[in-house]
Amino acid sequence: MMLAPLRSSPQFHPSHRFACLRRARAGAAAVSLALSCSFAAAAAAQEAASGSQAYVPQVGQQGKDVVWVPTPQALVDKMLEMAQATPADNLLDLGSGDGRTVITAAGRGIRAHGIEYNPEMADLARRNAAAAGVADRATFATADLFESNLSGYSVITMFLLPAINDRLRPRLLELKPGTRIVSNSFPMGEWAPDQQATVGGDCQTWCTALLWIVPAQIGGNWKLGGQELKLEQTFQQVSGTLGGEPLRDVVLRGDEISFRAGTAVYRGKVDGNTMEGERSKGAPAWRATRA
Numbered sequence: 001m002m003l004a005p006l007r008s009s010p011q012f013h014p015s016h017r018f019a020c021l022r023r024a025r026a027g028a029a030a031v032s033l034a035l036s037c038s039f040a041a042a043a044a045a046q047e048a049a050s051g052s053q054a055y056v057p058q059v060g061q062q063g064k065d066v067v068w069v070p071t072p073q074a075l076v077d078k079m080l081e082m083a084q085a086t087p088a089d090n091l092l093d094l095g096s097g098d099g100r101t102v103i104t105a106a107g108r109g110i111r112a113h114g115i116e117y118n119p120e121m122a123d124l125a126r127r128n129a130a131a132a133g134v135a136d137r138a139t140f141a142t143a144d145l146f147e148s149n150l151s152g153y154s155v156i157t158m159f160l161l162p163a164i165n166d167r168l169r170p171r172l173l174e175l176k177p178g179t180r181i182v183s184n185s186f187p188m189g190e191w192a193p194d195q196q197a198t199v200g201g202d203c204q205t206w207c208t209a210l211l212w213i214v215p216a217q218i219g220g221n222w223k224l225g226g227q228e229l230k231l232e233q234t235f236q237q238v239s240g241t242l243g244g245e246p247l248r249d250v251v252l253r254g255d256e257i258s259f260r261a262g263t264a265v266y267r268g269k270v271d272g273n274t275m276e277g278e279r280s281k282g283a284p285a286w287r288a289t290r291a
């Protein structure tokens with residue numbers, strides 16, 4: 001299983017890197033589809049015209065915290081699909097490599113931004129975006145993702161490492177509830193994904209995506225009508241009581257909550273220290289505030 005050797009280290013150990021390289025090369029034939037037709041050819045033509053030397057990154061080349069391995073295009077597409085990304089979104093790719101996720105998103109009308117530490121990769125991504133005709137929506141910063149602001153985006157994509165995901169997790173959990181985070185292959189420690197999917201077909205390696213939806217922070221004591229609502233929360237998992245009676249079927253997805261209490265079904269939205277919404281069976285709307 002490919003995850004095991006990578007879990008142990010924040011950077012690929014040289015032997016893992018070699019294994020990674022071999023895997024990545026096996027996948028590279030399929031992956032090359034991603035860029036070869038759409039924008040690499042155009043970029044090469046542009047470079048030939050300008051007389052500049054093409055920068056050709058090597059799969060497995062050293063990066064600051066992670067080597068460069070491109071996400072197979074089929075998985076890029078799957079990641080955007082799982083995030084339900086639309087032109088209403090604003091996407092950020094952490095460690096954006098040759099820019100494929102950002103450029104694919106921009107091609108779908110989404111404003112997208114990549115953060116890439118390696119200046120040559122960031123320049124390549126900018127050229128690829130220009131060649132794909134999406135430079136107005138696809139932008140790249142040459143920067144360290146650990147020094148960068150992650151707020152203001154509704155979708156965050158990444159293909160990093162488990163240890164880096166763990167390091168980022170506290171910052172990701174502070175983002176606006178409902179923010180979708182999609183990772184190529186690597187988990188987020190104890191924060192279980194809301195969804196996971198693997199693409200088949202030509203995809204040989206790095207073919208699994210994991211999706212998390214940043215949950216609203218709702219643990220604690222609330223007042224709902226004249227009753228006490230007590231909630232315990234671990235990431236998106238919530239349990240609790242209303243008037244001392246256990247809640248059933250509690251689902252928290254971003255800022256949307258639903259649960260059963262007694263014979264009623266409660267559905268609502270969380271907004272800071274308030275949550276409110278509809279109740280089943282024609283019962284009056286409900287509203288809870290932090291006690």
Ligand SMILES: C[S@@+](CC[C@H](N)C(=O)[O-])C[C@H]1O[C@@H](n2cnc3c(N)ncnc32)[C@H](O)[C@@H]1O
Pocket residue numbers: 062063064065066067068069070071093094095096097098099100101115116117118121143144145146158159160184
């Ligand atoms: C595994 S590649 C993924 C590239 C791209 N996101 C994709 O899915 O095709 C990881 C990328 O992160 C970049 N990187 C590594 N450490 C970084 C850091 N601290 N800040 C920004 N980029 C970083 C590497 O240069 C590399 O391009």
